[in-house]
Amino acid sequence: xxxxxxxxxxxxxxxxxxxxxxxxxxxxxxxxxxxxxxxxxxxxxxxxxxxxxxxxxxxxxxxxxxxxxxxxxxxxxxxxxxxxxxxxxxxxxxxxxxxxxxxxxxxxxxxxxxxxxxxxxxxxxxxxxxxxxxxxxxxxxxxxxxxxxxxxxxxxxxxxxxxxxxxxxxxxxxxxxxxxxxxxxxxxxxxxxxxxxxxxxxxxxxxxxxxxxxxxxxxxxxxxxxxxxxxxxxxxxxxxxxxxxxxxxxxxxxxxxxxxxxxxxxxxxxxxx
Amino acid sequence: xxxxxxxxxxxxxxxxxxxxxxxxxxxxxxxxxxxxxxxxxxxxxxxxxxxxxxxxxxxxxxxxxxxxxxxxxxxxxxxxxxxxxxxxxxxxxxxxxxxxxxxxxxxxxxxxxxxxxxxxxxxxxxxxxxxxxxxxxxxxxxxxxxxxxxxxxxxxxxxxxxxxxxxxxxxxxxxxxxxxxxxxxxxxxxxxxxxxx
Numbered sequence: 001x002x003x004x005x006x007x008x009x010x011x012x013x014x015x016x017x018x019x020x021x022x023x024x025x026x027x028x029x030x031x032x033x034x035x036x037x038x039x040x041x042x043x044x045x046x047x048x049x050x051x052x053x054x055x056x057x058x059x060x061x062x063x064x065x066x067x068x069x070x071x072x073x074x075x076x077x078x079x080x081x082x083x084x085x086x087x088x089x090x091x092x093x094x095x096x097x098x099x100x101x102x103x104x105x106x107x108x109x110x111x112x113x114x115x116x117x118x119x120x121x122x123x124x125x126x127x128x129x130x131x132x133x134x135x136x137x138x139x140x141x142x143x144x145x146x147x148x149x150x151x152x153x154x155x156x157x158x159x160x161x162x163x164x165x166x167x168x169x170x171x172x173x174x175x176x177x178x179x180x181x182x183x184x185x186x187x188x189x190x191x192x193x194x195x196x197x198x199x200x201x202x203x204x205x206x207x208x209x210x211x212x213x214x215x216x217x218x219x220x221x222x223x224x225x226x227x228x229x230x231x232x233x234x235x236x237x238x239x240x241x242x243x244x245x246x247x248x249x250x251x252x253x254x255x256x257x258x259x260x261x262x263x264x265x266x267x268x269x270x271x272x273x
Numbered sequence: 274x275x276x277x278x279x280x281x282x283x284x285x286x287x288x289x290x291x292x293x294x295x296x297x298x299x300x301x302x303x304x305x306x307x308x309x310x311x312x313x314x315x316x317x318x319x320x321x322x323x324x325x326x327x328x329x330x331x332x333x334x335x336x337x338x339x340x341x342x343x344x345x346x347x348x349x350x351x352x353x354x355x356x357x358x359x360x361x362x363x364x365x366x367x368x369x370x371x372x373x374x375x376x377x378x379x380x381x382x383x384x385x386x387x388x389x390x391x392x393x394x395x396x397x398x399x400x401x402x403x404x405x406x407x408x409x410x411x412x413x414x415x416x417x418x419x420x421x422x423x424x425x426x427x428x429x430x431x432x433x434x435x436x437x438x439x440x441x442x443x444x445x446x447x448x449x450x451x452x453x454x455x456x457x458x459x460x461x462x463x464x465x466x467x468x469x470x
Contacts, residue, residue, distance in 0.1 A: 029365055031371065218373065248346075
């Protein structure tokens with residue numbers, strides 16, 4: 001495997017920002033470096049060849065983004081998180097609103113959106129909830145929209161669903177077709193998929209719940225801080241924010257505008273505008 | 274001059290291990306000199322979907338409480354860290370941790386190569402890398418990166434390992450400074466500790 005120094009990584013993030021408007025300049029360096037090296041490895045590019053390709057072939061950016069962003073996820077990842085959603089958070093929202101909105105920020109291939117749709121279905125409130133799923137990578141959004149996953153991922157997803165103690169079997173929600181698990185289209189009929197970059201994107205709606213688990217780990221603290229401000233602005237007062245189990249908000253400027261609702265599952269509630 | 278030919282310029286210790294390494298790690302942590310000054314960063318293969326129990330089991334006999342760091346948590350001297358379940362653990366140049374959910378490496382997340390490799394990049398020749406018993410080659414590349422950047426490398430004596438694939442893979446691709454049994458690694462920490470007093 002080749003190596004790449006920080007100066008070249010900065011050249012690449014600056015180039016992508018200037019030419020395409022995607023801002024990776026405040027991404028965590030260790031993973032950004034691994035992702036770029038991975039692309040160089042896959043495409044057999046030197047640093048110079050990669051920079052040339054990014055400069056001269058605008059269509060390459062989509063493939064580049066698809067490989068650069070981390071799209072490894074599972075349905076019902078951390079089953080205990082999803083149990084808390086079902087047993088505490090969603091019921092708490094329902095106390096005040098019969099209809100509400102959820103934002104999956106950085107939805108990747110859509111496993112969490114689908115998990116939420118199934119959870120809502122099993123609670124009998126699927127049609128009362130509007131889901132928004134966003135990602136900066138348009139290729140991955142298409143995959144998320146299709147609700148189709150490789151059958152080899154289903155073993156893990158099934159295991160998680162069993163630990164989540166779902167109402168039936170995950171198999172109730174999909175059929176097998178040519179080595180693919182194709183989920184019922186109806187599950188995603190209340191989901192709006194849209195391209196949105198957390199770093200450069202505008203506030204586009206107000207939500208009762210935002211899920212952004214294991215997305216901000218790819219950002220440095222400066223950027224985490226900025227993104228938390230956006231989430232704060234995108235939440236109704238007393239709305240909830242869920243982040244990954246090993247993420248923390250405590251060093252962010254806006255941390256004191258939230259309280260911890262569940263420390264184990266890292267669920268926060270906005271208490272101050 | 275001490276027997277390991279060490280000095281007190283080291284800034285961190287990183288330990289990798291897999292199948293058969295648990296008892297060894299417990300022994301090392303239980304006999305760690307009180308107030309051992311360097312951070313110890315551990316990446317041990319573990320069940321991906323069991324978040325709890327491991328750090329508690331390791332802490333039970335450890336001289337220092339073992340913690341699973343949060344993303345972007347600053348590395349503190351004298352602390353002992355364990356890579357959390359289902360995340361890769363990296364170290365960043367500002368001496369803090371970064372977590373990631375990238376693809377598994379060597380069928381593992383956390384992958385030892387990532388933790389060792391990023392530690393090597395950040396701490397350069399101020400790093401001590403230790404690789405223990407294990408059933409795959411994860412960690413071998415990381416040990417090579419530590420050696421290539423001038424760090425000090427130790428593997429557990431293969432004959433003592435429950436499964437020796439891991440130390441042997443490291444021995445095959447890079448120069449290892451010391452091949453030691455667990456009891457000798459315990460002594461190594463004691464010798465190292467004296468240099469900081």
